[in-house]
Amino acid sequence: MFTIYRSIDNEIISLDKIEKGAWVNIVDPTEEEIVYVSENLKIPIEYLKAALDEEERARIEVDEECTIVLIDIPVASKDAAERGIYYTIPLGIIINNENIVTVSLRENLVIKPFLENTVKYCWTFKKTRFLLQILYRNSIVYLQYLRNIDKTSDVIESRLHRSLKNEELIQLLELEKSLVYFSTSLKSNEIVLEKIQRANLIKMYPDDMELLEDVIIENKQAIEMANIYSNILTGTMDAYASVISNNLNMVLKFLTSVTIIISIPTMVASFFGMNVHVPFENNLHAFVIIFIISTLFSVILAVVMFRKELF
Incomplete structure (x- = not known):
C-alpha cells in the first residue's frame, strides 16, 4: 500500500497522484506498487526493496538520481508470536530531485505523527528538513519505548517480589532481548547520522545543521538509556537466578x-x-x-x- 501527501497551507494533505514536492509513504507494498513507484519517480527498485528486508543494515547511499537513508526504527510487537515485546525494522527514506519517499514493512509511530499533522513546521517539499524531522522523531520514539521498558520491568519486579513464576521471568527475558535490538540498531543509526554530518552528503542550511545536531544528541541519549537499562536488567536477572538457586x-x-x-x-x-x-x-x-x-x-x-x- 502506498499513499501520497503534500504540504499545503502548513497542513499535510492526501493526494490522488504523484506531483512535485509530494511525499510518497509506502507500507508493506505489493510487487506491482513497487514497480509503479520506481517507474514514476525514477528510483532504483533495489532501493525500494532494501527497506523491506528485516535484516538490512542501516546505511546511506548517494548516486546521481537519488539518495537513500536506511535506518532502524522501533516497533511494538502485535502478539506474543513475534520476536519480543519490542524489536526494530528498517525504514527507507529516499530523496530524489522532486520527491521524498518513505518505505517500511508496517505502520509505526515514527511516521504516524506526520500523517496526523501533529508535527510542527513540516513541509514535504523541504526534503532535507523533512528527512531530519523523521530522524528526530525516530530518536523520540526510541526514548519513549525505552521508558516503557523501564516501567514494565519495574512492574514485573514487583510481582517477582511476591512470587517467582516462569511467566514473569520470561517477560524479563523478552525485555532484555528488546534492549539488545534497540542498542544494536541505535549504534547503527549513530553511524549513519555521523556520516551525514561529516561527509556533507545532503545539502543543508544552518537550521538543518542545528536540527541534525539535535538528532545526534537524542540518539546518543537513547543509546545511553538502552545501555543503562540493559545493565540493570542483566543484574536483575542474575539476582533472581541467585534467589531461585x-x-x-x-x-x-x-x-x-x-x-x-x-x-x-x-x-x-x-x-x-x-x-x-x-x-x-x-x-x-x-x-x-x-x-x-x-x-x-x-x-x-x-x-x-x-x-x-x-x-
Missing part, C-alpha cells in the same frame, strides 16, 4: 533434614521387627515403648539440627 538449596536442605529425622523411627522399628529375640517382645506395651523411644530420638535429632541451622 538459593531457594532450591533451602528446599533441598529442608527435605534432607526431614528425611534424616523420619529415618530414625524407621530404623528403630526395623530393629524390633527382626525375626530374633528382642527386648520388650513379651511386653504388652511394647508398641507404645518403641514409639516413645523412636520419637524421643527424632526430637533430640531435630533439636540438634535446628540449633545447627540445618532447617
Whole structure:
C-alpha cells in the first residue's frame, strides 16, 4: 500500500497522484506498487526493496538520481508470536530531485505523527528538513519505548517480589532481548547520522545543521538509556537466578533434614521387627515403648539440627 501527501497551507494533505514536492509513504507494498513507484519517480527498485528486508543494515547511499537513508526504527510487537515485546525494522527514506519517499514493512509511530499533522513546521517539499524531522522523531520514539521498558520491568519486579513464576521471568527475558535490538540498531543509526554530518552528503542550511545536531544528541541519549537499562536488567536477572538457586538449596536442605529425622523411627522399628529375640517382645506395651523411644530420638535429632541451622 502506498499513499501520497503534500504540504499545503502548513497542513499535510492526501493526494490522488504523484506531483512535485509530494511525499510518497509506502507500507508493506505489493510487487506491482513497487514497480509503479520506481517507474514514476525514477528510483532504483533495489532501493525500494532494501527497506523491506528485516535484516538490512542501516546505511546511506548517494548516486546521481537519488539518495537513500536506511535506518532502524522501533516497533511494538502485535502478539506474543513475534520476536519480543519490542524489536526494530528498517525504514527507507529516499530523496530524489522532486520527491521524498518513505518505505517500511508496517505502520509505526515514527511516521504516524506526520500523517496526523501533529508535527510542527513540516513541509514535504523541504526534503532535507523533512528527512531530519523523521530522524528526530525516530530518536523520540526510541526514548519513549525505552521508558516503557523501564516501567514494565519495574512492574514485573514487583510481582517477582511476591512470587517467582516462569511467566514473569520470561517477560524479563523478552525485555532484555528488546534492549539488545534497540542498542544494536541505535549504534547503527549513530553511524549513519555521523556520516551525514561529516561527509556533507545532503545539502543543508544552518537550521538543518542545528536540527541534525539535535538528532545526534537524542540518539546518543537513547543509546545511553538502552545501555543503562540493559545493565540493570542483566543484574536483575542474575539476582533472581541467585534467589531461585538459593531457594532450591533451602528446599533441598529442608527435605534432607526431614528425611534424616523420619529415618530414625524407621530404623528403630526395623530393629524390633527382626525375626530374633528382642527386648520388650513379651511386653504388652511394647508398641507404645518403641514409639516413645523412636520419637524421643527424632526430637533430640531435630533439636540438634535446628540449633545447627540445618532447617
